[in-house]
Amino acid sequence: MSADFWAGYISGAVGILIGNPLDLIKVRLQARDSISTQTVTSYARQFESKSALVAGTAAPILGYGALNALLFVSYNRSEAAINTALNCQANLWTTWFAGAIGGLATWAVSTPTELIKCRAQLSSPPASSWNIAKQVFKTEGIRGLYVGGVVTALRDSIGYGFYFWSYELSSKWIESSRKNTSDFSQEAAKVLLCGGLAGIVTWVSIFPLDVIKTRVQEQVPGATKTPLLGSSVLAQRRLGAMDIARAAYREEGARVFFRGLTVCSVRAFIVNAVQWAVYEWIMLELGQGRHKRLEPI
Template sequence: MSADFWAGYISGAVGIIVGNPLDILKTKLQAGTPSTPESFPIAAVTGQTQARKAFPWTSWLRGSAAPILGYGALNALLFVTYNRSLSLLNTGSISSDSPERPAAWSLWTAGALGGLATFFVSAPTELVKCRAQVSSQSSLEVTKALWKQAKLRGLYLGGGVTSLRDAVGYGFYFWSYEFAKRAMTGEEDSQNQQALKVLLCGGLAGVVTWTSIFPLDVLKTRVQTWDLVSRGQASSIANASQPLLSGQPQSAGIRSTAPSRPSTFRIAREAYAAEGVSVFFRGLAICNVRAFIVNAVQWAAYEYLMKQLAR
């Protein structure tokens, strides 16, 4: 396999390990508070003894198994698709200064195509991660429950808004990283200066990306965790009385009184009606702190691995 595949895979896994604790807080803030307080232990960060007992340090890794396995593959697919798309888009292009300095439109388009290409990995990975983070179950238990309720279709709940988020987000991701690098990199920079600038450019790219798509990410989280949070059932993913997907048939002879799953548009409208526009930016500060750290580390790992593998 190509160097960018392995560099993308390893750097993606490293990024998940670094950023998972803050990602848990982001997901919980986006999802909203269920009616079962003990299953939503955000109070752990206050330092209270009781909260620490209910929320051990291992809980900061909750939901990380699926992303470590899935996001490594996702990142590998992302970088391979981006690099190949960028090469094709700039073949014979007259809008670029040079092959090493692609035009802004081609950077964004190649990034968006890379984001779309990750759909088959991104949608189930994000779903399992979010549901594990707002519940007390492991990624494997979440996956089994989703498969039991709706088979393959259940693993792609919220896939539409996830793919839109990824296309827009990764377009800005590669565009912002490349232009930040052009603005900061000098011809006579030392190796340490270059490494520091890669960290800074990667961090800035992460912040730009998440700021641009945060409302979509909030909506994605709400769609994927609606049945857990809406009835305070974060500790019981496999709830037979409430269908995972709208239109899912009930067991023979049993008529459920549980509400059917609303559409993505209805979830967005109800969130806005209940909490105003601020609901779509809840957790943005934590997300941007995480985005800067994770993407600084991830880009540094990617650039380093690409140089080593090229040798």
């Protein structure tokens, strides 16, 4: 396996462990049955045990580690191929397109991982990721694991385009504004800051799509009532992404598509700062230090 595969896998798994508690709150705020008067604090009080803080982490640790590995490998190879095909040096446009291709390549892993994670985080009483996966596969087959696949693919492609684009842009901005001399502490601070900013930019760019994805994937068709959050909403048929979006806007207005963005932004900064730091460190340790290739726009 290549260095960027292992660096991506390990950094992705570390990010899930760090960010899961805030991700759980974010998903519950996005879900259709969230009561508007409930706040982040009221959701945090639902964590009655340490196990609640890691609800739904099994699938993401395995799945997101693989997803992150696939993402970085696809991104690095795509960027090299694009630059070769266009006979040009790397720039922010090719970086965005390579990131979008990398995000799209993660679809096969991302969709079932996200579906299992969402349902595990919203289940009441709590259910393990493994039990959720077995139940979905038993009742709906492999197709059931790919519910919401189109909106997930769109979210990941756009989001990861901005992910790498914003990381490179902020890296270049910091490098151009500081002195030529640099030491380890400066480099570490740069990676942490740029990684955190990239996380925020990414989620701001695709948050409405993520809200729709969550509401599509939380649906359990054929049940008299969905077990998610103890909802009494009938789930006799599954609604598509456009139906979900129209219904959400009609019932709660445009702000529903940004519910949970503050929590998500805090989580995104912390998680992606650590993820990029771990990725860059592992690449350096494996003798594959990341070389900056971007030229000024």
